[in-house]
Amino acid sequence: MSSNIGMMDSAYFVGRNEILTWINNRLQLNLSRIEEAASGAVQCQMIDMTYPGVVPMHKVNFDAKTEYDMIQNYKVLQEVFNKLKIEKHIEVNRLIKGRPLDNLEFLQWLKRYCDSVNGGIMNENYNPVERRLKGGKERNLKGSHKSSKSLQANNLHNSASGDTAAINKNTVSKQGKTGVAAASGDVQGLSKEITDLKLSVDLLEKERDFYFAKLRDIEILCQTPEVENHPVRVPVKPIFTLSQMSAYIHAYLCRHYGAFPIIIFGLRTIHLDVIH
Numbered sequence: 022m023s024s025n026i027g028m029m030d031s032a033y034f035v036g037r038n039e040i041l042t043w044i045n046n047r048l049q050l051n052l053s054r055i056e057e058a059a060s061g062a063v064q065c066q067m068i069d070m071t072y073p074g075v076v077p078m079h080k081v082n083f084d085a086k087t088e089y090d091m092i093q094n095y096k097v098l099q100e101v102f103n104k105l106k107i108e109k110h111i112e113v114n115r116l117i118k119g120r121p122l123d124n125l126e127f128l129q130w131l132k133r134y135c136d137s138v139n140g141g142i143m144n145e146n147y148n149p150v151e152r153r154l155k156g157g158k159e160r161n162l163k164g165s166h167k168s169s170k171s172l173q174a175n176n177l178h179n180s181a182s183g184d185t186a187a188i189n190k191n192t193v194s195k196q197g198k199t200g201v202a203a204a205s206g207d208v209q210g211l212s213k214e215i216t217d218l219k220l221s222v223d224l225l226e227k228e229r230d231f232y233f234a235k236l237r238d239i240e241i242l243c244q245t246p247e248v249e250n251h252p253v254r255v256p257v258k259p260i261f262t263l264s265q266m267s268a269y270i271h272a273y274l275c276r277h278y279g280a281f282p283i284i285i286f287g288l289r290t291i292h293l294d295v296i297h
Contacts, residue, residue: 032133033126033227037220040128048149054216055128056119060085061094064131068101070147071135076101078152091117107134121216122223 041052048066052058062083069076077097085091095113102109109130115123 030133033129034224034231035129035132036224037121037125040125040132043132044128047143050149054213055121055124055220056216058128059116059119059124060091061098061113061116064127065094065098065101066149066152067131067135068098068105069152070144070149071138072101072105073144073147075105078155083153088117109134121220125220125223 037055040055044050044052044058044063044067047070048063050063052063058064060082062081062085065076065081066078069078080097081094082090085094092113095111095116099111099113101107102111111127112123116127
């Protein structure tokens, strides 16, 4: 399945908001950013919804915060892919970093795959909240049997020192709470703005590549003997000259200065490289 979805496929032009709406509606979640799905738990449950019962949800950790816990989720997902003979390699090391573009591309592919299986129709008999709760209870029960004895010993040891530590902690936290709250609000706002800008740049680059590939196909077609002397080739020829000039400028500036999309060109948005 994955080999039939190229980078120019329409699946990779599905926007961030559409992906988030798809996830939230299907799984009854409230995600606001693509990076919130970086743990792999959402992807596991999407496959579980597409193939009910195939994913061992008791192994899926929706509270995963560390890279180790996230990797365990992706191991579960890859095992299910292998079981279902889904030929898709998961770039785990890139996804767990929480990069918006990497996670967006994987979710775009996942949406296309799930829609191809169920026709884009939601499984009305699937209760996502119940499946998450059931999986979490099974996982917690297994963990509690292993750790109950050690917890009892630690509680006896820490009860005496805990009261003194709590008093000191409360005193310090009250002093810094106001400043931290204000700073964290600013940081979150700036982080969201940066994420949105990165996504915009990435989508513009994809759109540029898509239309450039179409233009190149037309150019190759016009060079065939059947079309070379056709009257329609005359008004089209200047477009090829313009695209070639843009390509040369693109290659030179990209090599020396990097890239940044700022200019709207002929057909649609074209990515022209400029000095930062």
